[in-house]
Amino acid sequence: MPTNVSPEYKKAEQAFREAREPADRLKCLKEMLRTIPKHKGTEHLQRDIKTRIKMLTDELAGPRKGGARTGPSHSVRPEGAAQIALLGPPNSGKSQLHHRLTGARSEIGPYPFTTQFLLPGMMPYEDIHFQLVDLPPISNDYFEPWVVNSLQTADAAFLVIDISNPECIDHIDQVIAQLDERKVSLTNQFKIELVNGVSASEDPDFDPFRVVLPTILIANKIDLAVDPDELDALNELVNYNFPSIALSALTGSNLELFPQMVFEKMKIVRVxxxxxxxxxxxxxxxxxxxxxxxSDVARQIHKDFEDTFKFARIWGKNVFAGQQVGPDHLLDDLDILEIHVR
Ligand SMILES: Nc1nc2c(ncn2[C@@H]2O[C@H](COP(=O)(O)OP(=O)(O)OP(=O)(O)O)[C@@H](O)[C@H]2O)c(=O)[nH]1
Ligand SMILES: [Mg+2]
Structure with a gap:
């Protein structure tokens, strides 16, 4: 973030990072452009904001008759407890895994570059769902530019590799480098300070448009990995520090505990x-x-909760039964909440 921006601008930027709906994001971008101090130090950022306003405006306008932008959409409205993007090199089994976990019919092929469009699907876990978005592959020689747009609303990523491929470690580096060039970072941090994955720091190099995705590394095709060299590759994965799991999307081996792992890593709270x-x-x-x-629950129930909220009673593992709490009380998984309004 450039120095000496106004509190107004900071507020708009924070709202942008929290906004999920494209229309809300566009509104926030316009507010950012309105409030950003207009001087040399912010010229670059001003340009960036304008480009994004144009991109989002086009996207919201939808496919134009006879225009260049026709065809499938490049973004998915987030649904469920979190939106998670499937990333990885060609042919690693992203679509196979997506199909296994969500039942959605992504095209699966025994050759690279099978997937050319995005496909959302819902992965169930107990009484909630995660939205998984299947995407085209990423490598040094192949990157669909619109994939970056699709990642703007993601909360996390699965980085899927083929552990039976001797080059799989190199593939990880390629995916990470290609994404990084386009302002998308993969991180092992699944933390509270991350809003849309972005840490709202006062760091002078902080870039509001960098998307940081907490990532689980998936070593797929474990059914094929019998060669000792391939198991070496598995050990090397530890160096990336991503939480990781080895499984087979084809045979289903080690897959049954995966949704639980996702739930725990994402630290989702059900109320x-x-x-x-x-x-x-x-x-x-x-x-x-x-x-x-x-307050996050209250707001979902009553839009004008600030005016109507009196107090809440709560039942759960870290509170007295029926304890009275205010809007800033932090919630735990499986809490029961009773909101009292004026
Ligand atoms: N043996 C084995 N084969 C798998 C596994 N997962 C996927 N495959 C096969 O690997 C091939 C590629 O699978 P896809 O799911 O299409 O791979 P992808 O990563 O979506 O490929 P792109 O869309 O090209 O990026 C298919 O022939 C799958 O059947 C697995 O766990 N074990
Ligand atoms: Mg695919």
């Missing part, structure tokens, strides 16, 4: 609500990112 005097609604929980507060 059930209740009406005073009634049992809790255990049908469908609200899902929050780790660090979610009472």
């Amino acid at each position: 059930y609500t209740k009406i005073p005097g009634k049992p809790p609604d255990t049908d469908k929980p609200f899902t929050l990112k780790f660090g979610g507060k009472v």
Whole structure:
């Protein structure tokens, strides 16, 4: 972030990083452009903001008749507890894994570059879902430019490699380098300070448009990896420090515990609500990112909660049964919440 920007600008930038809907993101970008101090030091950023306003405006306008932008969409509206992008080199088994976990029909082929469009699907875990987005491959000689757009709304990534391929370590480096060039970083940090993965630091080099995705490394095709060299590759993966898992998307080996791993890494918090005097609604929980507060649930129920919120009562493992709490109380997984309004 350039120095001496106004608090107004900082607020707009923060809102941009938190916004998920394209229309909201566009509104925030316009606010950023309005409030950014117009001097030499911010020229580069001003240009960046304008480019993004143009991109989003085009995207929201949809395919134009006879225009250049027709065909499938390049972004997916986030749904479920979190949106997770499948990244990796060609032919590593991303689509096979996507199909196994979500049931969605991505094209799977025994050759590289099978996937050319994005495909969302929902992976169930207990009473919630994660949205997995299958994407085209990434390598030094192949990168679909629109993939970067698709990653803007992602909360995390799976980096899928073929552990039976002797070059798989090199493939990881290629994927990471290609993404980095386009302002997307993969990180092993699954932490609360990350908003859309971006750490809101005061670092002078901080770039509001860099997307940082907490990443799980998936060593796929374990059924084929019998060669000792391939197992060496598996050991080398540890050097990347990503949380990792070895599995087979084809045979399903080691796959059954994977959704649980995702749930734990993402630190998703499920909250059930209740009406005073009634049992809790255990049908469908609200899902929050780790660090979610009472106010985050209240806002989803009543848009004008700031005016109407009185207090909440809460039941859960780290509170007294029915404890009275305010809007800033941090929620735990499986908490039951009763919101009292004026
Ligand atoms: N033996 C084995 N084969 C697998 C496994 N996972 C995927 N495959 C096969 O690997 C080939 C590529 O799978 P895809 O899922 O299309 O790979 P992809 O990463 O989506 O490929 P692109 O779309 O080109 O990037 C297919 O023939 C799959 O059947 C696995 O765990 N074991
Ligand atoms: Mg594919």
